[in-house]
Amino acid sequence: MEQLYTAQLETPAYVFAEEPLLESLDRVKSIASDNRCHFLYSMKSLEYPTVLKKMLNHVEGFAASSVFEARLARELLGSSGTVHYTTPGIRSRDIPEILELCDYVTLNSGNHWRRLTPHLQGHIKIGLRINPGISLVGDERYDPCSSSSRLGMHIPEFRAHLRKNIQLLPHISGIHMHTNCEGRDFGGLLKTVEKVSRDMGDILNDMEWFNIGGGYFFEYINDEEMEHFRSAVDLLQRRHNLTVFMEPGGTIVRSSGYIVASVLDIVGPVRSKVAVLDTTINHMPEVYEYEEYTPDVIGNYGEDEYDEEYAADYDDDDYYHYTLAGASCLAGDQFGEYAFEEPLKIGQRLIFRNMGAYTMVKSHMFNGINLPNVYFVDKSGELRLERNYTYDDFLNRCSAHSTNGSL
Ligand SMILES: Cc1ncc(COP(=O)(O)O)c(C=O)c1O
Incomplete structure (x- = not known):
């Protein structure tokens, strides 16, 4: 430069420079394919269309957190890619557009689940975000898993909700979690996946997919840490027969800017x-x-x-x-x-x-x-x-x- x-x-x-962008994309794409993970890019870290277009040959789709992001994702992908939607703030009036633009939507709470599921029928696959309760980030402001976090349902809350609303279970096909921020190792991811498997393995067995979120700097992760990643993904795939999605954001675009x-x-x-x-x-x-x-x-x-x-x-x-x-x-x-x-x-x-x-x-x-x-x-x-x-x-x-x- x-x-x-x-x-x-x-x-x-x-x-923005294409060369480092392609290096990051190649790195994460090969980690995803070595581990049979489905690679989405989380748009929130950079929504610049010139850069997003360069990603089209590398990613399977985009992870959006708003209707505007979902619109941009769909415009770029056309009909050949998936749009995943995750936000703690879904509004009822956004539902028609979400149905038109997205393939997967992750609900964030028991209320979301009860109120919105009846309106999200059709092609869309519904997931639920959980808070597995293992904090990996020191600063609470960036910790999606703090005890006061609004981001996803705590597992006991999830179970309590399910007891009262068991008829809703067949409408969800996946579980989503995003538990880290600027992570440089995968020990915490493995511990978290082991806990989720222990605490809600019976539910995972009924699901089709699991999204492990983003929050990692893949550029700093060594071979030993990759073993932890492999074990975490393997556990979800082998023990629970799940399709695994990953949706990194910052690690893909950071060095290109x-x-x-x-x-x-x-x-x-x-x-x-x-x-x-x-x-x-x-x-x-x-x-x-x-x-x-x-x-x-x-x-x-x-x-x-x-x-x-x-x-x-x-x-x-x-x-x-x-x-x-x-x-x-x-x-x-x-x-x-x-x-x-x-x-x-x-x-x-x-x-x-x-x-x-x-x-x-x-x-x-x-x-x-x-x-x-x-x-x-x-x-x-x-x-x-x-x-x-x-x-x-x-x-x-x-x-x-x-x-x-x-x-
Ligand atoms: C649900 C979700 N997925 C993915 C990401 C991307 O995280 P990062 O840019 O740290 O990889 C975020 C970031 O906040 C997120 O909230």
Whole structure:
């Protein structure tokens, strides 16, 4: 991505690159096929159609969490792929569209199950989301399995509901769970599947399919961990004769995205300078949401901090230290502390990497700061501008539009 320092692109910019995207897709597709899993892409991490089109030869379908995502999925897939729908917030008025667009719908609660099942008849396969009750994520805000989570039915609740509504059981054909966030191992998945098999194996035996959700960084997982994955999937397939779906999101698109920014200003005392960039945390809101997260910047010492040899040679004084900050009025619009071999200069470009997931989809126009231009770099290295946002887009976000230049 060296060319991003020099290419004729206007900053700030989201740049998506085909090559790392295809690498991630190949990696996960081969894990899925080695394990006889059905591979869906969870659209919520990035819904950019140019990227979604590149996925069509790799995935069996898309996992959507809203009617808009389901519409986009169906538009791209045509009649040749499946759309799976999972949300804790299904509205009755969405049902006709869900029936038209989707093949699978996962209900989230006993109420959902009782109220909506009669309206979801026909071709659609109905699943139920469970909360197996094993927390794999330290921070409750991102833990789908915390005791107070609304995401899926706890198994005892599921059983109690079933006792009172046994007539509903034949209408469901699958179980869904999504239990992790940025997981780097599969020990927890195996433990969870073992618990589900123990606690509701009799119900699993009546089901056709099981969706293990997303929440894993497949790029970091080693062979030993893959054994845990294999065992978890194998248990569902062999013991319970289930078709297994997986629906990763972020791991597929993360490394394909960059944010290219320019240094607008450098302020502050010599030892703790702040470089103000023309991007902002509005363009990568998880930097603010996740308190411990400092995004990767190419050329920053921190990028190599896991390289022990490099770390051993590191001398703080050899580097120029900066807080990188955004262009909005928010005091906390800061990306973190960085160290560079050369002093930064006004006008210089910086490249944030691993910016493909949960950035564009969460971006907004706080302060009226425009969204980044969107560029795509194809396999041959050709960079093209796909979208630039204008004052009219800003007006749309402000619930207004201009006709012939007047509001
Ligand atoms: C139900 C469900 N499936 C899949 C995913 C994708 O997770 P990730 O992007 O972490 O792989 C999510 C993310 O929140 C989710 O809620």
